[in-house]
Amino acid sequence: MKQTFSSLALGPSELVFGRAKHPIIRNGVSIGSGSVLPEIKFTLSSISIEEATREEIRSQYSEMITDVCQRAVDLHQSQLVVEFELLPQMTVESHWGVMITELLKEVMEQFRSTEGLQSLLRVTPTDTREFKKPPLRREGRELEDVLTSFRTCANAGGDLLSIESTGGKEVTDQAIMETDVRGMLFGVGVLAAADMEFLWERICEIAHETATIPAGDTACGIANTAMVLADKHYIPKVFAAVVRAMTAVRSLIAYEAGAIGPGKDCGYENAYIKAITGFPMSMEGKSAACAHLSTVGNIAGAYTDLWSNESVQNVKLLSAMAPVVSMEQLIYDCRLFNTSLRGGKEMDLRDLLVDSDSSLDPQAFIFRPEIVQMLSATIIAGRSHYEKTLSVALATAACLDQGVKDGTLLLSQREQKWLHKIAGELADLPTEEGQFIEEEKRKWLGHVDLAQYGLPR
């Protein structure tokens, strides 16, 4: 099941939405074989999860899934993906996850038989290993809870298995707030990488046993945390951009362990992963503003195979309930993608999506096709996860600097100052991993239990 990626699967002229090198076909739904499908996700509005609210929760989910499927039918959308992102308690108490998975799947299958609506269900348990402090990553009840949640949701009707795993977060949370480049390299290139290897070997096993698809992991806990903080003007955007590219190395490890996509929506690093692996990816952009703001609203759609709203609360808007509104928005976005594909104009649309965002923010700039190509090539050239993470960080800083010089990237003086500071700090980092780990280990003592990452204490 292990896979290695030593050359890029897709070149810049092949890298486009709706087309992957290795499409996924299951239950009549095909992903990445010439069209973009909507991926819809929704969550409960304010409510506690307990026996007393069980019926209310069931009825909220039932209403949400029925209404979005009906909207898809009304708008002539014949295929779609639904994601059920479990809340922490639904993962720990696996019967909740199972109950909702079954409920969603039942309605989806009803729509298949009565309306011909073909759909797949992605299940995403929460990484609840964090509830122990410092987290137990490789043993204990918390790990068992996560794996049990995967197994039981897969058996209850899940088709695609994903997670936003949080390995390394003990270090990266603080490193992000402090714009600490060394800490990020340790958290992403060493800890997160080690955890991904461990976790995804197990998730792939479960997928194999349950005949489901190991779909992929996102660096939400690292790169999206940085993105959200940058968006609030708390940390420099150039830092968030460098962090994003670094996390592609850690997210790629799921595929090295056997995942085949579609990668999960909030992993914007999926752009690089699609170029490297050729597997289809899900992405989210402007139509996910209901969940969080971003500066990559259009460009995120340039290479996507599923187009997601990330998540929306079940609240009433003037037109309809919010999940239905999201469903409609995604379907119209997909119509545009797919009409361009049918008319042979997809490269034009892709470039419009790219050009409309890329000069305005460094986090968008790093998704320009030629840069995706360059950074993806840098990643696969590295010999270890550490080396890959360091070299892609250096290459990202260099390409942002080049963009400023060329005038293709607009960057405030303040951001430029930070870019140079970050580039300087990166250049000082050792290329030798052993020495680096020894230095960082001491610094993070007490924050992280190294044995939980398979490292000597």
Place this chain on the structure above:
Amino acid sequence: MEILNELSANLQEGYADKTKKLTEEALAQGIPATEILEKGLIAGMNIVGGKFKKNEMYLPEVLVVARAMKFSMDVLKPHLAAARVKSRGKILLGTVKGDMHDIGKNLVGIMLQGAGFDVVDVGTDISMEKFVETVEREQPDVLGLSALLTTTMVYMKRVIEALEQRQLRGKVKVIVGGAPITQRYADEIKADGYARDASSAVDLVRSLLNSGAQQN
């Protein structure tokens, strides 16, 4: 006073060594510790807080300043204690049960500390029993609850009810925050206040504690 301006200026730059040295010098000159705190350190930190609010400074820069302030506080603390200076107020912070989101709460803590408040952070995934127990022990002036999930925000109400049951509610102001929280929700669960971000949280705490002082 010249030296206090210099202290404030150095603090704003995050020069920890210089700030600490100036604090010691000011003490040696016989300036009361409270004055050094108010007119030097807190004055400087207020400017930094203002710049952060106006997006003129990034968090990592604020953190460097906060660290420098901590060094000076270590020097000042024994003097403040000797002079029996009451703290500006004690704030207890925590993220409610089932929720591990903590970045926003941590930021609120950093800003409150910078404004001269004593902050005790109990962490994430905190049960109502633990909140009640810690309120009893620490006797904070304000309890700040954070929640980022729509399914954990409802727990805030339970914490407030538990405080009522233990007759602690009258002794502590409760404020709430986090992405799904609104002023309306805060009113609904009978919290004393809501703030949308860390800077407004400082303003909120200031106004709650001032009005409390007037009532007493």
